[in-house]
Amino acid sequence: xxxxxxxxxxxxxxxxxxxxxxxxxxxxxxxxxxxxxxxxxxxxxxxxxxxxxxxxxxxxxxxxxxxxxxxxxxxxxxxxxxxxxxxxxxxxxxxxxxxxxxxxxxxxxxxxxxxxxxxxxxxxxxxxxxxxxxxxxxxxxxxxxxxxxxxxxxxxxxxxxxxxxxxxxxxxxxxxxxxxxxxxxxxxxxxxxxxxxxxxxxxxxxxxxxxxxxxxxxxxxxxxxxxxxxxxxxxxxxxxxxxxxxxxxxxxxxxxxxxxxxxxxxxxxxxxxxxxxxxxxxxxxxxxxxxxxxxxxxxxxxxxxxxxxxxxxxxxxxxxxxxxxxxxxxxxxxxxxxxxxxxxxxxxxxxxxxxxxxxxxxxxxxxxxxxxxxxxxxxxxxxxxxxxxxxxxxxxxxxxxxxxxxxxxxxxxxxxxxxxxxxxxxxxxxxxxxxxxxxxxxxxxxxxxxxxxxxxxxxxxxxxxxxxxxxxxxxxxxxxxxxxxxxxxxxxxxxxxxxxxxxxxxxxxxxxxxxxxxxxxxxxxxxxxxxx
Amino acid sequence: xxxxxxxxxxxxxxxxxxxxxxxxxxxxxxxxxxxxxxxxxxxxxxxxxxxxxxxxxxxxxxxxxxxxxxxxxxxxxxxxxxxxxxxxxxxxxxxxxxxxxxxxxxxxxxxxxxxxxxxxxxxxxxxxxxxxxxxxxxxxxxxxxxxxxxxxxxxxxxxxxxxxxxxxxxxxxxxxxxxxxxxxxxxxxxxxxxxxxxxxxxxxxxxxxxxxxxxxxxxxxxxxxxxxxxxxxxxxxxxxxxxxxxxxxxxxxxxxxxxxxxxxxxxxxxxxxxxxxxxxxxxxxxxxxxxxxxxxxxxxxxxxxxxxxxxxxxxxxxxxxxxxxxxxxxxxxxxxxxxxxxxxxxxxxxxxxxxxxxxxxxxxxxxxxxxxxxx
Numbered sequence: 001x002x003x004x005x006x007x008x009x010x011x012x013x014x015x016x017x018x019x020x021x022x023x024x025x026x027x028x029x030x031x032x033x034x035x036x037x038x039x040x041x042x043x044x045x046x047x048x049x050x051x052x053x054x055x056x057x058x059x060x061x062x063x064x065x066x067x068x069x070x071x072x073x074x075x076x077x078x079x080x081x082x083x084x085x086x087x088x089x090x091x092x093x094x095x096x097x098x099x100x101x102x103x104x105x106x107x108x109x110x111x112x113x114x115x116x117x118x119x120x121x122x123x124x125x126x127x128x129x130x131x132x133x134x135x136x137x138x139x140x141x142x143x144x145x146x147x148x149x150x151x152x153x154x155x156x157x158x159x160x161x162x163x164x165x166x167x168x169x170x171x172x173x174x175x176x177x178x179x180x181x182x183x184x185x186x187x188x189x190x191x192x193x194x195x196x197x198x199x200x201x202x203x204x205x206x207x208x209x210x211x212x213x214x215x216x217x218x219x220x221x222x223x224x225x226x227x228x229x230x231x232x233x234x235x236x237x238x239x240x241x242x243x244x245x246x247x248x249x250x251x252x253x254x255x256x257x258x259x260x261x262x263x264x265x266x267x268x269x270x271x272x273x274x275x276x277x278x279x280x281x282x283x284x285x286x287x288x289x290x291x292x293x294x295x296x297x298x299x300x301x302x303x304x305x306x307x308x309x310x311x312x313x314x315x316x317x318x319x320x321x322x323x324x325x326x327x328x329x330x331x332x333x334x335x336x337x338x339x340x341x342x343x344x345x346x347x348x349x350x351x352x353x354x355x356x357x358x359x360x361x362x363x364x365x366x367x368x369x370x371x372x373x374x375x376x377x378x379x380x381x382x383x384x385x386x387x388x389x390x391x392x393x394x395x396x397x398x399x400x401x402x403x404x405x406x407x408x409x410x411x412x413x414x415x416x417x418x419x420x421x422x423x424x425x426x427x428x429x430x431x432x433x434x435x436x437x438x439x440x441x442x443x444x445x446x447x448x449x450x451x452x453x454x455x456x457x458x459x460x461x462x463x464x465x466x467x468x469x470x471x472x473x474x475x476x477x478x479x480x481x482x483x484x485x486x487x488x489x490x491x492x493x494x495x496x497x498x499x500x501x502x503x504x505x506x507x508x509x510x511x512x513x514x515x516x517x518x519x520x521x522x523x524x525x526x527x528x529x530x531x532x
Numbered sequence: 533x534x535x536x537x538x539x540x541x542x543x544x545x546x547x548x549x550x551x552x553x554x555x556x557x558x559x560x561x562x563x564x565x566x567x568x569x570x571x572x573x574x575x576x577x578x579x580x581x582x583x584x585x586x587x588x589x590x591x592x593x594x595x596x597x598x599x600x601x602x603x604x605x606x607x608x609x610x611x612x613x614x615x616x617x618x619x620x621x622x623x624x625x626x627x628x629x630x631x632x633x634x635x636x637x638x639x640x641x642x643x644x645x646x647x648x649x650x651x652x653x654x655x656x657x658x659x660x661x662x663x664x665x666x667x668x669x670x671x672x673x674x675x676x677x678x679x680x681x682x683x684x685x686x687x688x689x690x691x692x693x694x695x696x697x698x699x700x701x702x703x704x705x706x707x708x709x710x711x712x713x714x715x716x717x718x719x720x721x722x723x724x725x726x727x728x729x730x731x732x733x734x735x736x737x738x739x740x741x742x743x744x745x746x747x748x749x750x751x752x753x754x755x756x757x758x759x760x761x762x763x764x765x766x767x768x769x770x771x772x773x774x775x776x777x778x779x780x781x782x783x784x785x786x787x788x789x790x791x792x793x794x795x796x797x798x799x800x801x802x803x804x805x806x807x808x809x810x811x812x813x814x815x816x817x818x819x820x821x822x823x824x825x826x827x828x829x830x831x832x833x834x835x836x837x838x839x840x841x842x843x844x845x846x847x848x849x850x851x852x853x854x855x856x857x858x859x860x861x862x863x864x865x866x867x868x869x870x871x872x873x874x875x876x877x878x879x880x881x882x883x884x885x886x887x888x889x890x891x892x893x894x895x896x897x898x899x900x901x902x903x904x905x906x907x
Contacts (some may be wrong), residue, residue, distance in 0.1 A: 024726040034704075036734065040713030049716075270819035291717075308714065313589050313609055462695060462714070464590050466632060469639045469671070472719040476671050493668045495636075500631035503604060503624075504592045522892030 001032030003324055004473045007306040009033055010289050013042045014256075018051025033306075042310040044461075046085075047101070047256050047290035056085035056098040057107075060218040061405070061451050062366040062437055063087075066094025067108075074112040080119045082443055086292055087218040087454050088257050091366035091435070092135045092373050093126070105133055132260050135221065136373030145345060145377050148338045148360045150354055151225055155232040158268075159277040161340035165240040168343065170200060173244040177339070179347025181358030186212055186295070187403070187432040187508075189421035195329055198319030199245040202245050202327040206304045207247040209238055209286075210323060210330040212300055213254040213261070216292040217404035218455055219435025221361035223333035225374045227254075227261035230337055231268045237331075237339035239278035245329050248280060253300050255288040262287065275327040292459035296507050297330045299461065311507035332433075334362050352354030356380030356418040363419065367438040368394040380418035386436060395440030398525065401431025405452040406512035408519030409445060429519070430512075445524040450478045452516035460509060467510025470501040474517055479526065491528070494521070553621055559612040566607040569620065576620055576729060577658050579747045580696035581608045584706050584806050584813070591696045593658065595628055596620045604628060609861075626662075633664035635772045638671050639719075640692060640748070644763075645694050647748065650756060651764045651802075654747035655694060671688055675722040676715070683731040685738050685754055685821045688723060693750035699742035706714065706814065711736035723750070738817040744803050753800065753821070761799040762788055768796075771804065776833040777816040777905065778882045782809035798826045860896065869898040878905035 009027060016023045018044035028035035042048045057063075057072040075082035090096025093105030097121050104111075106126035106243055115121040127133040137151040147153075165173050178193035199207055211234070215223040238250045254262050262285070268285045286304055288294055294303045298312035301323050322328020338359060342350045351358040355378040363386050366372040370391025377386060383400055387393055397412040402419055407429045410417075417423055424431045439448060453475040462468045474497055481490045498514030505511045521528060549558045550565070552574050559568040564587065569576050580591035589606035596607050599617035604625065607618075619625065637659055641647040649655060659666070678689035697714055700723060704710045711734040715724035725734050740753040757870045761767075767786040784802045791797035806813035807903040825831055835852035836844040847855075863871055874896075876888040885903050893903035 028726070034735065035726040036710050036712035036713040036724075038702075039724060043715040043724070044717050093903050176867055285536060308717075313606070457718060460718040462717045462719065464592055465636055465694065466592060468695065468719055469635050469673075472673065473635065473638055473668075473671050493665075496631045497635060497668075500628065500635055503628055504595060504632055506589065506592075512550075 003305065005031040006381055007034050007304065009038055009041050009306040010045065010048065010303070011047075011287070013038070013048045014287070014289060017262065018048045019043060020051055037307075040308055041306065042366065045289035045291050047288075050083065052081055053083040054100060055080050055082040055122060056088075057082060058086075058088040058090060058094070058096040058098070059451070060087035060091060061082045061401075061448060062091035062219060062372070062456065063095040064451060064531070065367055065439075065443070067474070068095035069108050070109050071097065071112060074109045074390050075122075076078045078112055078115065078117040080112075080115075080122070082115060082119075082140045085290075086090045086458055087216055087220075089215045089221040089255070090135075090225050091219050091437070092221055092364065092365070094372075097122070097124070097422060098257055099123075101256055103257050103260070105135075132228070135225060137225055137229070137372050138373060138375045142376075145257075146351065146353070148350055149226065149230060149233060149334070149362065149376055150342050151229045151362075151374065151376065153230075155230065156340075158232055158236055158272065158275070161343045162239050162243070162278055163234050165243055165343045168179070170244045170246070174200065174344060176342055176347040177244075180338075180342045180350035181347070181354075182335065182342065182350065183357065183359075183421060184332060185338075186297075187217065187335040187406070187430070188406060190432060192331070193336060195319055195331075196241065196245055198317070199247070199327045199329045202320060204327050205246065207245055207327045207329070208323045208326055209242040209245070209247045209250040210297075210300065210304065210318075210331055211238055211250065211252040211333060211336060212295060212297060213252060213333050214288050214292075214295040214300055214457075215258075215333070215433070216255060216295050217406060217433045217435050218452070219366060219401060219404040219437040220364050220433040221366075222364050222374045222434070224258065224261055226333045226337050226362070227258070231265050233337040233340050234265070234333055235272060235283070236278075237336035238283070239281050240280075240339050240343055241329055241331065241336060241418065242281050243278075245327075246328065248282060250281060250283050251304055251323065252283060253294070253304055255294075255407055256290055257288075263522070291461075292455075293461045293509055296509065299318070299507070300330070303329070308461070310461045311509075313506060344361050354379040355420075356423065357420040361419075361434055363434045363436055365390045365436045365438065367400075368397075368440040369438050370394060380420045380423075381420060383415040383436065383438075386419065387438060393438065393440065397438065398441040398443060399445060399448075399520075401435070401437040401439075401516075403430050404435035404437070405455055405516060406430065406508070407432050408512075408515035409439070409448065409523060410519070411523040430516070445520040445527040446478060446482055449516045449520040450475060450482065453478060455511065456513035460513070464504070464506045464510065466504035467506075467513060470497050470505075471509065471513050473497055474501075474514060478517060491521070535806045544665065548612075550614070550616045550618055552618045562606060563612050565596065565598075565605070565610050565612050565618055565695065568612045569607060569618070574620060576607050577662070578608055579654060579658070579694065580698055582698055582702065582745055585698070585701045588697060588703060591694065592632055593629065595625065597622055597625055599715065601688070629662045630664050633662055634666070634668050636694060637664060638664055638668045639673055640694065642666060647820045648763050648765075650749045650752045651743075651746070653692070653749055666752065673719045675720055677725060678725065678728055678730070681730045681732075683736075683738065683754075685740060685817070686731055686736075686743060687752045687754045690750060691750075691751050692721055692748045693723060694748055695723075696747065698745040698747065699723060699751050702741045702745045703736075707737065707739055707741055708741075709735050709737055712742065738821065739815065740817065740820040741814060742888065744815070744820075755821070756800045764800065767799065769802070773881075774815070774819040775879050775881075776816075776887060777878055778820065778880060779811070780881055781811035781819050782814055783815060785823070792827075798823055820831070856896075864896055869896050870900060872896055872898050872902035874898075874902070876901075876903045 024035045024038040088096040097107040104124040182192040183189040294309040299309040303309040318328040353360045357379040361379040399409045457471040557572040577593045587609040589609035594607040595604035597619040675690040769784040786800040803813045874892040
């Protein structure tokens, strides 16, 4: 059994149609991986463990506010093989529905009825029969050098930034990244150059680059747009990063629901392979199978190795022990897409694009706004500024999540705070992946918190007790509270459970999971009436 | 004034130590905080830990504070670092233990009648010791079990499972068998076989190590459970040597002293703690589960010789040995030494087997000697 045999297990399960009877034994025979391990892997990933489900309706907060429940019920009524899904990264096109591995935008009850019970015929009138659709992005026109990424600019010819990078050499490149003040845009905001130096300085020469394209934080869909519209920046950024840290093999981990971005990135990799524009740097694409936790970098590494996506303990960090325990540089799609510009125009240029922090930032905005979409603004823009470019509020602002479910809820009074890493962290929230969800005054925050808790419960990996038990405990508690039950098991222990989850959980999922509830209780106590 | 030589200074520098609750504890390279603490007699609770396994850090009970670090760290998985200050008795650690265990109890039967039919339930003991609240309510985690598994020895009770993965890791790391796995995810995480097969239809060798390492009795032994034996903590443990082969594994016979009219009865076999015996707490299917013979009604308990009619009758050891010796000597005298052959049982110890070949070669002068497990 080689490491590649083990890594192939999820792909083989997918090709076999999921975790059907006998499949684990067959794959064990082909790979040498114990059949119980194959079973453990298949049962972990929702797109593999439930082979009968063909239609999955997103029940993320934005999609629920956009009518997901009605679509789900209609699918059930029509007798389709349907189930609920966690966020599909289509919060700007609610409700999003997954048909097999194809995400359909703006699916309506009429769309469901038109399919007459045949799940294969389900299509979205908003993008009928299209093999590629994109969301709303902005600003539509920008002067040269005004934006770090510029989603509307169209792909640039490959190779210019890479050639410049080779001219500079690894050390100078990393100096420019440091001067740029580039922070990781996957959620943590960690300074990128520290990781680059960390990998470049390892004694081990077998090193890898890994692209985290497992975008799954509810409210977030920017990486989807990056890959759809600027795959050139993503792949060139990867090539530069790999060159700078001495890696030859780049692994791309795209969530399994990204069939359309996959096709676009795959085509461009083919072009690169044919032209040889990035020398001996190789790209390897891997498909996820339905697990939010694999966006956590060490869970992603486990998934790439073909295992259950359970986060590792840190330290050691991936810079020293990453993929197959080799030094590994992992970056989010948007972070790496900033790299070609920094190399060509210099770190100072990038830094100057920001307001309270460096660079421009892709903000995703969904919920109660006129034009949900992905908008590139200076890092540190406020909610009001963001919503203004997104066509304005629908109704009266009540609350917002600045960075997806993990960031909890903030009250309308904080609409003028800079949406950056430091400010939001200081407010007990986080910028995270900048998936901004806007809620107007028609939304009950107890209900909204319950939906976020349901998401975390469904996506907890189950490795550690605080998260495994705590996510379910809190969701049940809130629902009991909403039903008007009292005494044991309602919210009287919520603060202790939240404390325990935050202190005791291994990774960020469990640590952040209570935040939607604790922040809703803090800012909107009126939505939690006693005995109501 | 004591003069220090260069050598003394170097020797002193080589000794690394950490400070645990104000006590300086020396440690050697590669040791974890937990190992150093255990040697120093400082109690740190664990559920998923077993010294035979790679630390998992999954149960979270062993979290302690390290001065200067924001987050508490798992003592089982964190290497001791020279000069580190470890705190195991702070308010924060205490709150952590209480709230974590309280949370565990919302997802676990709290009644010992249910949760402690076999081995002592380490989770309930720990909850008692650290004063965990028991009034946080009960939640439902529907986990797949394997109630129809027809194997004769091992029963999995999904309701008392805390998904610490001690069993699956033992099966993989110690036995190299990998018959069971963590399956599903989140609150529904359980222990499974591929396709939910009976253990008999997997690579399982029925060593019962999963039963031994399980901290909550979720992995239990079928026989004492079905025969409604007393819980293990009411049984007397008698250390003995397994007599199924020559390895000489140490095991503990669990005796119900009141049974058999006060004569006592072995109702179960358990393994000694890891690190205390040559078998390191490991047993095989025979040692752990094949103890039925002890009280079997057909078991031979005294020597037998045949009388003139060819019937076996009880006799003394002295007489039995004399009869055997006479018979062997007679054959050798009449037909020569090579007319004799000695076959010893695989249930004899190595020492006994040695003596049999000595008897064969040195006393009876024949090399016709064999041991039935030597093929």
